[in-house]
Amino acid sequence: MNNGSDKISRTTVKTPLGDLTVQCNPKGLQWALFDKEQEFTKAINNDPDAQRWLNAAVTQLQDYFAGTRFAFDIPLVPHGTVFQHQVWGSLIDIPYGSTCSYGDIAVRLSNPRAVRAVGAANGRNPVSIIVPCHRVIGRSGALTGYAGGLDRKAWLLAHEHNMLSARGVRR
Structure with missing residues (x-):
């Protein structure tokens, strides 16, 4: 779970629980959080590798909410100790x-x-x-x-x- 690059892609996923904002970098998923509608400090450059992980994360989350996904297999790269x-x-x-x-x-x-x-x-x-x-x-x-x-x-x-x-x- 390493952080990776500054190149990011971000989107908002509509869920039954409200909007879930998802952000990826070229190495995988950095975060997926509810209620993240405030302004972000980093610009989105829509890096192709980050976008690939973002598309995978969105699909997997949609599948989860549809009741057809029970586990996730996207690489995780969140910041943390x-x-x-x-x-x-x-x-x-x-x-x-x-x-x-x-x-x-x-x-x-x-x-x-x-x-x-x-x-x-x-x-x-x-x-x-x-x-x-x-x-x-x-x-x-x-x-x-x-x-x-x-x-x-x-x-x-x-x-x-x-x-x-x-x-x-x-x-």
């Missing part, structure tokens, strides 16, 4: 339609006391949906924090549950 990248890597391992707690992730990272740090890294995930931070819930099973809003988190979890149920899969 080593620890954040470790947490985001653990999020990718949470199966579609499943949930786990911040504590579960801390244990997976061999640092069971890092629950709050895991929560902070989860909250800074710049790649919504594709890095499924919405699948992380509180230890009690309650929905907790989601940068896109708890209504969106609840919708995403219900969407995944419904898509699995429609295929006869139980979790």
